Structures are given as C-alpha cells and as structure tokens.
Amino acid sequence: MDTAYLIQFAVSATAVGLMVALAAWATRGRGAPLLDEAAARAWLADEFPGRQIEGLWLADDGRGALARSGEAAFVLSRMGDGYAARQLPWTQALAARPKDGRLTLRLADVAAPRAVLAIAAWPPKALAA
Amino acid sequence: MMKGPIDPVTLATPFFIATVILEIVLARFGKLKARYETSDTAVSLVMGLISSAAGLLTAGASFAAAVWIYQHRLFTIPMTAIWAWVLVFLLEDLTYYWFHRLSHERRIWWAAHVNHHSSQHYNLSTALRQTWTGGVAGTWALWLPLSLLGFPPAMVAIQKGVSLVYQYWIHTEAIGRLPAPIEAVFNTPSHHRVHHARNPRYLDRNYAGILIVWDRMFGSFQPELDEEACRYGLVHNLGTFNIVRVAFHEWIGIAQDIVRQPRHTLGWLFGPPGWSPDGSRDTSAKLKTAWAARRESSPAGRKAA
Numbered sequence: 336m337d338t339a340y341l342i343q344f345a346v347s348a349t350a351v352g353l354m355v356a357l358a359a360w361a362t363r364g365r366g367a368p369l370l371d372e373a374a375a376r377a378w379l380a381d382e383f384p385g386r387q388i389e390g391l392w393l394a395d396d397g398r399g400a401l402a403r404s405g406e407a408a409f410v411l412s413r414m415g416d417g418y419a420a421r422q423l424p425w426t427q428a429l430a431a432r433p434k435d436g437r438l439t440l441r442l443a444d445v446a447a448p449r450a451v452l453a454i455a456a457w458p459p460k461a462l463a464a
Numbered sequence: 465m466m467k468g469p470i471d472p473v474t475l476a477t478p479f480f481i482a483t484v485i486l487e488i489v490l491a492r493f494g495k496l497k498a499r500y501e502t503s504d505t506a507v508s509l510v511m512g513l514i515s516s517a518a519g520l521l522t523a524g525a526s527f528a529a530a531v532w533i534y535q536h537r538l539f540t541i542p543m544t545a546i547w548a549w550v551l552v553f554l555l556e557d558l559t560y561y562w563f564h565r566l567s568h569e570r571r572i573w574w575a576a577h578v579n580h581h582s583s584q585h586y587n588l589s590t591a592l593r594q595t596w597t598g599g600v601a602g603t604w605a606l607w608l609p610l611s612l613l614g615f616p617p618a619m620v621a622i623q624k625g626v627s628l629v630y631q632y633w634i635h636t637e638a639i640g641r642l643p644a645p646i647e648a649v650f651n652t653p654s655h656h657r658v659h660h661a662r663n664p665r666y667l668d669r670n671y672a673g674i675l676i677v678w679d680r681m682f683g684s685f686q687p688e689l690d691e692e693a694c695r696y697g698l699v700h701n702l703g704t705f706n707i708v709r710v711a712f713h714e715w716i717g718i719a720q721d722i723v724r725q726p727r728h729t730l731g732w733l734f735g736p737p738g739w740s741p742d743g744s745r746d747t748s749a750k751l752k753t754a755w756a757a758r759r760e761s762s763p764a765g766r767k768a769a
Contacts, residue, residue: 343474344517350481351509354589357485358505361492381695385758412703415501417584419703445720446713447703
C-alpha cells in the first residue's frame, strides 16, 4: 500500500470526523418526536398497511410502542430520529418480562436483533395469565 | 473499483467533503431542505471510507480480468477519439443500468447493494454510503464486454468513475425538479429520490446512472409524485447502527436461510429479495400488488382511477 494512499485515507478519515461532528452540532436538540397514540398508529399504518391494531402500548418514555394484531405483535423502536418496525409472534411478546423498567424483545433478525422498550409493567393486567 | 490513470472519484473527494459540509450548515440555518442525523451520517461516511479500502482488495483481480479480455478484443478503439468517449459513455451507462437492476432484483447482488439504501435519510452523505462487498459479489464482470469490444480498461474505469461522481449530487432533497428537458433525459435528484423510496409504488424503479432514458426504454421509470412523498430506506428498516451489521446483514441472512433450507439454495441466492419457498415473505412485486389492491378498494383510490 503506497504512502500517497495512506495519506489520502488519513485525510479522508479526518474529514469524516469533522463532518460527523458538524452533523452532531447541526442537529443537537432535534430528536425524533416522541410517540403518542396517534403518531404510533400512523407509523404502524405505514409499516403494516391494512393490518388491524387490536391493542397498543406506548413506551413510558415515548420512544417506542408495542401493538397486537391477531397472533402477531408489532414493535416500533427508536432508530436515530425515526423508528424501525418489526413483527414477532404475539405469544413471544406476551411472554417477555421487563427488567429494570425495560422490556427487551428478541427479534431474530440480524438487521434488528432486539427492541428495547421502556415498558415497566408488562404484560398488562388484563392480559396476564 | 479498478482505477484508471485518472480517477474521477479521488479527484472529486474534496468536492464531496465541501458539499456535505455546505448541505449540513445551510440546512442548519434553514436555507435548504436536508435532514441529517448524527449516527446515520457517521454510518454513511464510514461506510464510504472503508468501501474505498475494501475496493482495493478486488481491484487487482477485476483489472487483470479486464486486461486479459482486452488482449482478445474484437476491435481496437482509440482512447483519443471523441466518438469513442461518446460511445463508452452510452455503453457504460447502459451497463450500469443493468448492473443496478440486477443489484435490486436478485438477492445475492442485493446483499452487496442494500447498504446504499439502508439510511432513512436522503442527503449527500447517503451517496457515500457504499458497499464493502461489491467486489466479491462479482458484478464488475458485467463491464468486461466493453473491454472485449475494444475499449481500453483504463477508459472504462474512467467512465465508471465519471458515472459515480455524477450520481453523487443527485442524492439530495435540496434540489426540486429541474426543467422538463433535463428531467426527460437525465437522472436527477427527483428521479433518484424515487429510487431510494420505500413506498410500494416507488419500489424497484429508476435504476439509471446518468441517463434516465434507459428506465423509460425498459419500463422501470416512475416519476416523483406530489401526492406521494418519498419515505426513504428499506422495506424493513435497520434497527441498529452497528456498522458490521449494516455491511453484512443481508449476507448473513442469506447464509442463515441456506443453512435452514439448503435445498432452496438457488432460490435464496438468485430469487428476488424477499423471496421464500412458501411465499411468506414480501417481495417488491407482492408489496406492489397489495398496495394496488388497497388503493383500488379505497374510495380515494377508486376516485383517482
């Protein structure tokens, strides 16, 4: 590997650091809007069009949501200033137990290995066995 | 990517850096439309940085293949003739169209290309979110027929670089629609926003590099519509900023599928993204069909039709 390439790579890496720092400065204080019920339903309608939402539970910090649709659970978890959505079996979601105020759902997806939601009370009393 | 005596991408790197900085700063002060997010920007730029190094690993093999093919060329095309540059511009752009279409429509090549589409944002940094595995995916072989025709490998490499540099500036929301004659012929920010959108009606459209005419000719053109704003990213957006997962998630997904059902190996590799033996997953075609059915059954959709 020649010296010119290494210098070019080092300069580019420094520039990357600068641009990321600049993006952090430019976007500070501009996180994703927290989810309320209407926003969560709108996200779910986009992600799972045509699917009926039978129950919706918002994360305590507004940074995610869990929904039931038949035998499926839909989860929305914060991803930067947006959200990532995944589906898992409802029985699996129902069986999860919160720890330290967080509900961790394993998603069996290498691109979204788990969703962590600030849901301290789970399952809801009405659904608890 | 193999590099010619002049590498347009290297030459343009200072321009890339300056314009990303400009877009971030002007957006910060509300002077243009652009949405940045720190982790997303970091992933895009580091993907681009490492991509340039990863490309070197296979550059030797791809260049050697091109040189070997060129030694068996059908014609000798001079690098100094203007007509030769016009011809290589057109043929390279046509090759790019089919490379890009294959990269979206066959999962093995989508695995290498998916990284570029994995941001939920669409800004100049997204242009630099490039693959680490393009070389091993072997799509560089699609350009070998140009060397067989008689274009010098260096000439092809330069034109590939020109195309990449051209495609940089179209990754922006800051530019609306350009005058109709330009939109008719060239790939523009508007056309490419559609390409990066995950809305079902926009999926697998506008594969062009420089000339949008290929999409018009081959039936893959979709204009950007005022009534449907682009939503960017993947059908199933990433739930992590872990750069190793960003780079390799589709490759790992393919491997997991093959291990689980080895007798469907060909389907897992060469089926469209979202293909599965039982049809339980979503392909673009399935998503488009479902979208069309919902549209048809909604009162607003029937009215529009």
